[in-house]
Amino acid sequence: MGRLFGFLSAVIVLAIGMYVYSRQAQSSSAAAGVNNPKAAINITGVKSDLISIATAERRYYASEGKYASFDELISTNYISVARQRPPYTYQVETSSSGFRVLATRSGDDGSGMPPQLSVDENMEFQTSE
Numbered sequence: 001m002g003r004l005f006g007f008l009s010a011v012i013v014l015a016i017g018m019y020v021y022s023r024q025a026q027s028s029s030a031a032a033g034v035n036n037p038k039a040a041i042n043i044t045g046v047k048s049d050l051i052s053i054a055t056a057e058r059r060y061y062a063s064e065g066k067y068a069s070f071d072e073l074i075s076t077n078y079i080s081v082a083r084q085r086p087p088y089t090y091q092v093e094t095s096s097s098g099f100r101v102l103a104t105r106s107g108d109d110g111s112g113m114p115p116q117l118s119v120d121e122n123m124e125f126q127t128s129e
Contacts, residue, residue: 039113046088046103049081050119053090053101058121067094067121088117 053070056078060068070092073079083090088103098121105115116128 036112042085042088043113043117046085046117047119047125049085049090050101050103050117050125051123052081053079053092054099054119054121054123057092057094057099057101066096067099068092069094087113 053073056073057067060066060073060076060078068076068078070083070090073092081090085103087105087107089106091102091104093100093102100118100120103117105113114127118126118128120126
């Protein structure tokens with residue numbers, strides 16, 4: 001009787017663990033805003049690139065006292081990020097009071113990836129639908 005109770009307990013714990021794991025996997029791909037794993041990987045890479053560019057922009061501002069264009073960041077070796085991560089291309093919009101790094105998707109691939117992602121000087125992400 002004790003073995004049966006132990007076996008049933010293990011099965012129940014395993015089922016609960018698998019349920020929690022599947023819910024976590026669903027919420028992590030939903031947080032990226034996409035429904036397929038390849039698109040989630042691409043969005044994660046794009047967000048990482050945006051953070052790198054925004055961090056470089058903040059470092060440039062700290063040393064130069066102004067925000068730089070994307071070309072200036074590359075030429076002064078503040079970043080080593082490529083200008084694009086297909087299907088997204090990057091650009092930096094600057095003003096005297098801040099900046100915004102944009103990733104814009106080219107074409108409509110139907111994968112559910114957002115057409116535009118951006119991060120600003122406060123490191124806040126925004127997504128356009």
